[in-house]
Amino acid sequence: MKKIKWGILGCGHIAHKFAQSLASMEGGELVACASRTSGRAEAFAKEESVPDFFDSYEAMFAEMDLDAVYVATTHNFHLENVLLALEAGKAVLCEKPLGVNATESREMAKVAKEKGLFLMEGMWTRFLPAIQQMKTWLDAGEIGKVKMLRASFSINKPFDPLHRLYNPELAGGALLDVGIYPVSIAGFIMGAQPERISVLANLAETGVDETTLMNFGYKNGAMAQLSCGIQSPSENRLEIVGEKGRIVIPEHFLGAKDVELHREGGSQEKHHLPYPIPQGFRFEILAVHAALRAGEIECAVMPLAETVALAETMDKVLEKIG
Numbered sequence: 001m002k003k004i005k006w007g008i009l010g011c012g013h014i015a016h017k018f019a020q021s022l023a024s025m026e027g028g029e030l031v032a033c034a035s036r037t038s039g040r041a042e043a044f045a046k047e048e049s050v051p052d053f054f055d056s057y058e059a060m061f062a063e064m065d066l067d068a069v070y071v072a073t074t075h076n077f078h079l080e081n082v083l084l085a086l087e088a089g090k091a092v093l094c095e096k097p098l099g100v101n102a103t104e105s106r107e108m109a110k111v112a113k114e115k116g117l118f119l120m121e122g123m124w125t126r127f128l129p130a131i132q133q134m135k136t137w138l139d140a141g142e143i144g145k146v147k148m149l150r151a152s153f154s155i156n157k158p159f160d161p162l163h164r165l166y167n168p169e170l171a172g173g174a175l176l177d178v179g180i181y182p183v184s185i186a187g188f189i190m191g192a193q194p195e196r197i198s199v200l201a202n203l204a205e206t207g208v209d210e211t212t213l214m215n216f217g218y219k220n221g222a223m224a225q226l227s228c229g230i231q232s233p234s235e236n237r238l239e240i241v242g243e244k245g246r247i248v249i250p251e252h253f254l255g256a257k258d259v260e261l262h263r264e265g266g267s268q269e270k271h272h273l274p275y276p277i278p279q280g281f282r283f284e285i286l287a288v289h290a291a292l293r294a295g296e297i298e299c300a301v302m303p304l305a306e307t308v309a310l311a312e313t314m315d316k317v318l319e320k321i322g
Contacts, residue, residue: 004028004289007066007090009057009081010073011035011044014095018070019048021281027289028068034060057081061088068118068292071095074164076171079104082119086111091118093288097180100171101318102311109304118297120288121307123184127283129273130256131185134240134247137261138189143242146222149189151182151238153254154211154229159204165230166206173208175317179228181254182238183317184310186216186224189240193313195219199320204231209321255280 006022008015011033022030034054035041045053054060061084068091071081075097085092092112098121099105105121112119125131137143155178157165164170165177175183187193196217204210211229218224227234238253239246245263249256261269275282284302291299298304 001027001293004067004292005031005065007032007034007060007064007069008044008050009034009060009069009071009085010077011037011040012072012074015044015070015072016048017278018072018281018285019044019050020278022285023048024276024279025282025285028285032060032064032066057084061085061090066090068093068288070122074170075100075176076169079108082108083111086115086117086119089115089117091288091292093120093122093284095122096184097121097176097311097314098307099311100176102308102315105304105308105311109308112297112304116297118288118292119304120284120291120299120302121304122281122284123180123302124281124284125181125185125254125256126188126301127287128256128280129275129283130249130259130271131188133259133271133273134249134256135188137247138240142245142261142263143240143247144244145220146189146240146242148223148225148241149186149239150225150241151185151253152227152234153178153181153236154227154232154234156233157230159231161206166204166208168206168208172206173204173210174212174228174230175209175314175321178230179209179212179214179226179317180310180314182226182228183214183313185238185253186226187306187310187313190218190222190224192218192220193309194224197313197316197320199317201321203321209318212317212321214317 032052041053071094194216201212214226216224238249
């Protein structure tokens with residue numbers, strides 16, 4: 001099969017993870033990168049062996065024959081960058097969150113559908129083998145009806161008002177950067193967004209949320225307890241409690257390699273599904289490749305309607321934070 005030619009917008013840390021994942025697999029190749037910071041694209045190209053680099057996104061689109069683009073910029077630029085790529089007629093995989101709010105996410109989804117172009121939020125966690133095994137158990141009814149889930153994801157970044165995590169002008173804060181993982185996995189597991197939301201949060205000196213606790217209530221009576229933080233390292237585990245047992249990802253659920261099924265009565269099933277650390281994005285890339293080759297403009301694992309619904313939930317949480 002013809003290799004899918006990729007370009008990257010933005011050449012920071014997350015772009016390196018994408019480049020290394022793409023290089024580890026067949027079916028696609030990274031042929032160009034672009035950054036508006038002078039010299040960064042050239043340095044990135046040398047480090048990741050990318051043939052062409054540009055100091056302008058527009059120049060990359062004008063000069064390169066690309067099939068798809070990975071938007072790896074900070075989320076405050078996603079709307080501008082995604083629309084630019086769609087206007088250039090390119091399929092787009094955008095690093096999460098797709099937009100900083102539901103209005104932005106709706107606009108990008110609308111343009112992609114009008115143009116008949118592929119667009120997906122890069123929620124890489126959903127595509128990992130351990131998460132897919134979790135979903136298989138849930139769909140098979142191994143733990144019965146889900147009653148409750150708990151998910152946490154926190155990191156420890158010392159306060160720096162200029163760092164993107166603490167900078168409100170760069171859409172900083174725990175929820176948009178790390179909190180999206182527990183919010184998204186809750187939506188994936190529950191198959192719906194919450195009807196009831198309660199929130200507690202501590203704000204950093206810059207006004208962004210530093211630590212946020214969320215309780216979600218769903219129409220079917222299920223509940224979720226979620227937490228996130230940027231100055232409070234945690235185990236980052238996931239537990240799903242059902243009528244007949246539990247499913248546990250014991251640590252670092254967003255990059256899951258282990259998943260456990262604990263059935264009522266004591267029987268257990270555990271799977272270790274490892275992958276090389278620098279190559280964690282390969283599973284979502286494979287999904288994008290499959291969709292593009294099938295002529296599809298969305299991916300069923302991370303559809304645009306759910307991306308917009310998740311953004312609406314995040315907006316409600318941020319409104320309650322104030």
